[in-house]
Structure formats: structure tokens, C-alpha cells
Amino acid sequence: MLQSMLEQALIRFMNRELKSTLIRVCQGPECRDCGGPELRKLLLQRGIQAEKEHCQGLCAYAPIAHIDQRCISEATIKKIMSIIQRPGESEKQAATSS
Numbered sequence: 001m002l003q004s005m006l007e008q009a010l011i012r013f014m015n016r017e018l019k020s021t022l023i024r025v026c027q028g029p030e031c032r033d034c035g036g037p038e039l040r041k042l043l044l045q046r047g048i049q050a051e052k053e054h055c056q057g058l059c060a061y062a063p064i065a066h067i068d069q070r071c072i073s074e075a076t077i078k079k080i081m082s083i084i085q086r087p088g089e090s091e092k093q094a095a096t097s098s
Ligand code: FES
Pocket: 026, 027, 028, 029, 030, 031, 032, 054, 055, 056, 057, 058, 059, 062, 063, 064
């Protein structure tokens, strides 16, 4: 019983964290051709807010997405989900790269 309540609280916390993450998906011409709109649609279907953004000048790496300030090249739903389900990971990488 207690374990079940803790699991439910953890799931609620993780869902709140996912919803507070700002995700933007490029909708410029190259990213549009490489699946940007479909990627955004998949995120929205999972209840994750994903905004549109204009061409980022990184067309060779399309589709481009941003998770908060982090740029994701050749973005896929799998890549994005693996990053946002480990929220501490991006801060850890930022700390080691500076
Ligand atoms: S079209 Fe997306 S980076 Fe240029």
C-alpha cells in the first residue's frame, strides 16, 4: 500500500516535471521535410508541450529541437524522451562541459 502510494506520487512528480520543460521543434523548411511537424505532434500526443520555432540555421542536422536551452540535432521522439525522463542529466553535462 505505502509502496503504491509512493509510486503514484513519483509518477505525478515526473509528469509535472515533463510538463514544465520547454520544448521547441523547428518548423523551418528543412526540418519540415525531415519530420519536424510529426515530431512535434508525437510530443503533443504524449501531453508534452512542444512549441514551434523558426529555422535555427542548423538545417544540415534537421530536424532540430530544443529542450530548454539544449539543442538536439537529428531529433527523434526517442532522443527527446530519453533526455526529458532524466531531468538532472542536462545540468550534469552542462556542469562538466564548462
Ligand atoms: S529548417 Fe530547421 S534548422 Fe533550418
